[in-house]
Amino acid sequence: MKRHGNQLEWALHCAVVLAGLDAGKRLSAGSLAELHGVPPKYLAKALQLLANAEIVNSAPGPKGGYCLAKSADEISVLDVVDAVEGGEPLFRCQEIRRRGPCQSIGAKHFAKSCQIADVMWRAEEAWRAELARVTLADIGQRVLTEVSVKVLGVVQDWVDAQTT
Amino acid sequence: MKRHGNQLEWALHCAVVLAGLDAGKRLSAGSLAELHGVPPKYLAKALQLLANAEIVNSAPGPKGGYCLAKSADEISVLDVVDAVEGGEPLFRCQEIRRRGPCQSIGAKHFAKSCQIADVMWRAEEAWRAELARVTLADIGQRVLTEVSVKVLGVVQDWVDAQTT
DNA sequence: TGATTGCAGACAATAAATATCCATAATAGT
DNA sequence: ACTATTATGGATATTTATTGTCTGCAATCA
Numbered sequence: 001m002k003r004h005g006n007q008l009e010w011a012l013h014c015a016v017v018l019a020g021l022d023a024g025k026r027l028s029a030g031s032l033a034e035l036h037g038v039p040p041k042y043l044a045k046a047l048q049l050l051a052n053a054e055i056v057n058s059a060p061g062p063k064g065g066y067c068l069a070k071s072a073d074e075i076s077v078l079d080v081v082d083a084v085e086g087g088e089p090l091f092r093c094q095e096i097r098r099r100g101p102c103q104s105i106g107a108k109h110f111a112k113s114c115q116i117a118d119v120m121w122r123a124e125e126a127w128r129a130e131l132a133r134v135t136l137a138d139i140g141q142r143v144l145t146e147v148s149v150k151v152l153g154v155v156q157d158w159v160d161a162q163t164t
Numbered sequence: 165m166k167r168h169g170n171q172l173e174w175a176l177h178c179a180v181v182l183a184g185l186d187a188g189k190r191l192s193a194g195s196l197a198e199l200h201g202v203p204p205k206y207l208a209k210a211l212q213l214l215a216n217a218e219i220v221n222s223a224p225g226p227k228g229g230y231c232l233a234k235s236a237d238e239i240s241v242l243d244v245v246d247a248v249e250g251g252e253p254l255f256r257c258q259e260i261r262r263r264g265p266c267q268s269i270g271a272k273h274f275a276k277s278c279q280i281a282d283v284m285w286r287a288e289e290a291w292r293a294e295l296a297r298v299t300l301a302d303i304g305q306r307v308l309t310e311v312s313v314k315v316l317g318v319v320q321d322w323v324d325a326q327t328t
Numbered sequence: 329t330g331a332t333t334g335c336a337g338a339c340a341a342t343a344a345a346t347a348t349c350c351a352t353a354a355t356a357g358t
Numbered sequence: 359a360c361t362a363t364t365a366t367g368g369a370t371a372t373t374t375a376t377t378g379t380c381t382g383c384a385a386t387c388a
Contacts, residue, residue, distance in 0.1 A: 001172050001248075006376090006377080007376085007377085009258060010260065012280045012284075013261065013280060028332085030333085034264050036261075036263055036264060037263025039377085039379085044334075044335085045377095045378090058334055058335085059333080059386075060332080060384070060385040060386055061332060061334085061385060061386025062332045062387050063332085063333090064334065064385085064386065065333075066334090077284075077287075090254070092173075093173065096174065097177065097200075099199075100201050100322070103201070105314060105318060109314050109315050115306045119294075119303065120295075123291045124291065126291055126293070127290055127291035128287075130286055130290045131284075134283050147276075147279075148273040148274075150269060151269055151273050151274070155265065171346085203346085205348055208365075209346095211365085222364090222366085223354085223364080224354045224355055224363080224365045225354055225356055225365085226357070226364070227357095228356085228364045228365065229364075
């Protein structure tokens, strides 16, 4: 089974930060990396994935950087997950049911998908459905109500200093 | 994010095969490996995980091998997944929210878990709930009704030959 | 023009999954 | 008692995936 790598966590945090950014402002990959304490060049790779998926908009040059490509309530967590993880399934069926003594049996006898893969994929659909129902706007809302004003203030001030 | 690897698929298939085994019979790691066309020594590692989790019962010696440790309707797919994957979460929160400009802020300001991790973990719970609701008996039932009699017969004959 | 930034590809380092090997112990049959 | 079979656990090797860096290039702004 495949587990989520760090790039996904970073991308999600970046997306939420960008969702809270004032209209017209941008944050560079370097700033986002510093904010989260992660390697800048590598984070840039994750941000590129988000840009390719048209989740964020990028601009080169001084005053360049990233902002959301659409409204925060139009971007689900699943969108970000699929962008970073490439939309690959958690469980990959290798059809091992057809090997061994069964490998001489014609393919037509295996028309239906493997019952085990079915179960894993149904569970994966439930997972995706949960991720699809939550938007960046939802998370931003929760952050505003749940995070201490102290932390909120420090981050806001730091972001303001970055975007001048 | 982490994806499900081969050991899990192999373990699930082995568990379902063992669920369909006649009472009192066993299959060795070597037989199960041959049936699924996978490396015997490595499959043995996966079977050991199932044995340690008390999902299967093992016996050494000639006529030894594996059988289910309890009734097939008492073993969920989640049981097998957790046994093989060690119960580790798909998404691991590294608390990157506390880094950068926030690292000087006291831990008490971060009492609640990260909102992003919350979303990922809720989705993971939905995934686990789906896996928990399906038992090996359920899969065995579906296999009997969905798989062609041809395949069913070949496998049955092959297993009979192994268990003598 | 020079500084800043994103982009894409190549490359290197590290971690994880995959796979094998060995020594040991238990069991069944002879 | 002896042999063949099988599971166990640890050590180790191999392969693959992830993580991370570097370079050259294009776009933007002052």
